Amino acid sequence: MTYRKLLAAALLAATPLAALHAAPPAYITAAVADTTRPADDVALDAERKPAEMLAFAGVKPGMTVVDIVPGGGYFTRLFADVVGPNGKVVDYVPDEMINGSKDPAKALDRLTSLAKIKPNIMPVHDKLLDPAPPAQSDVAWTSQNYHDLHNIPGADLVGFNKQIFINLKPGGVYIVLDHAAAAGSGLRDTNTLHRIDPAVVKQEVTAAGFVFVGESKVLANPADDHTLKVFDPTLRHRTDQFIYKFRKPK
Template structure:
């Protein structure tokens, strides 16, 4: 083999390895495409699609018709509504608001109430219970949390985070997935910025979730932003909606 060929082969292998570690993008299914295009979605949600890339996120999570999904700390329900349409009438979406958040955030309570009252989404089941309990009526296929993992640390403490991750593990079917999407903090910062900048070090998330028994099964880099230097609060007008975000897929072993 010539030196040029050897170099080309090495570069090809390196590129393949990088693509595998980052998680190759999966084409959205017709169910996911239809969910994003659903006319009953609030306009405010649609206006955020370019930044939040919902079709790619749901495809990465592997959401499909008939699935049972937990949206943990759903906010105003941006992803909850998408899940509801993507899983269809044979699926179910549990909109889970931790009691610890409900007791201190009227905005979160109002979001939960709006989901429960929205007649366009009949397969959403609102739940309010302690964060570490996750007492569900059935095992689920996907547990999803978006831009909230750092808040569990900030509002509930590290011991509660460990209990939450273990409860998620127990709530999933064997082979089920736990998706964590959050604002990235500076590498090596650990939990330093969770309560101030509302960010968390991705490596800290990996270690904590894997400690509960999960295996890292991929990551999606569609929401990464190299222009974000991780020093601003995520609500800063100069950056809001465009933070550097990581998306991890953890799988419960079969």
């Protein structure tokens, strides 16, 4: 056994079991328990494990969180509760995704309506590579939509990730949660199965200057063989998902 393995084993042995499975902070459990959350959101909690996700991301009161392509606002509501009145949630959707949707007016209304949830939510839409304000945010987050950014014609995801890098404060984190595609498949399945090879995400994000600092396996599903579309009724809400954490160096 190497010195590094011996040291790791010693540290593990010295760590109380409770510390390895610490409960999420009270401000996270309170957000998940918020009785004003829509019933449809609550029904997804068993599959999406929001308390574990928020704790992994390190979202805290007073932070600014950028929710990239927030969809219906499942995580937006949780972020807004956690960061509280002294924090802010920026819901961002690229103009290319809004204008390329079947009903752009409806897509824009869906985004702007999220501001009605809480006063600390700010919807933003602009071009994918528009310059980002520097050092404004603590956490950037995208859930089940990184692959869709690749479906924008001509999208430069390394360039987009560089804009996120600019916007984050030194030490800020970038979380990418998405449906896993087969290893080695690259971008083949982003528009067909709505999946992405995790290795592509890691390469693109680190190429923008981020450091990969860890992953969570809490949404992994070994029974998913990565061959079905994520909307397939036999698999929906139970896909094999990866959650990567990247950090902007201080």
